[in-house]
Amino acid sequence: MELFEKILDKKEELLDEFEGLTLEEIAIKIKQVSGRENSQIFKLACLAARLSILNQRIVSLINENVVNDNSTKNNKNNDSNIVERIIKGSKKTQNVPVEWVRVQIKETTEVNGVRFPSGIQIDVTDEDAKKMIEGNKAILLENLEKDNNVESK
DSSP states (O other), rough: HHHHHHHHHHHHHHHHHHTTTTHHHHHHHHHHTTTTTOOOOHHHHHHHHHHHHHHHHHHHHHHHHHHHHHHHHHHHTTOOOOOHHHHHHHHHHHHHHOOEEEEEESOOETTEEEEEOOOOOOOOHHHHHHHHTTTTSSEEHHHHHHHHHHHOO
């Protein structure tokens, strides 16, 4: 009998020993018994059994996600699948052109994780500008420039 066959036979014996348990429980048990013997064949069989269990767990997770994907396709309002949310989010941002607006910061504020001191002028997206102006944190400079032009005439 070849070494490969001995390892496979021992792997099957290990898996048969824990037949009635869940995949998670089998993985724990195999990890626990791996120190039971010092033979290289037994240790390799334990590794092979753990790989087999991990493969089975991955397949079951994939199957669960396929079931979840099918249920989310039936219910279009359910965005519980993270991959679909990322794809939907990226499609929206690609189709909408970004409008930039220049504002002057009235008091120190944070925009998208970046802190800006008062008095500084920055270009921000239209949405961020609206939030900052509504929060009385910034002044829209385009309006100030138009007002100054009207007053000077």
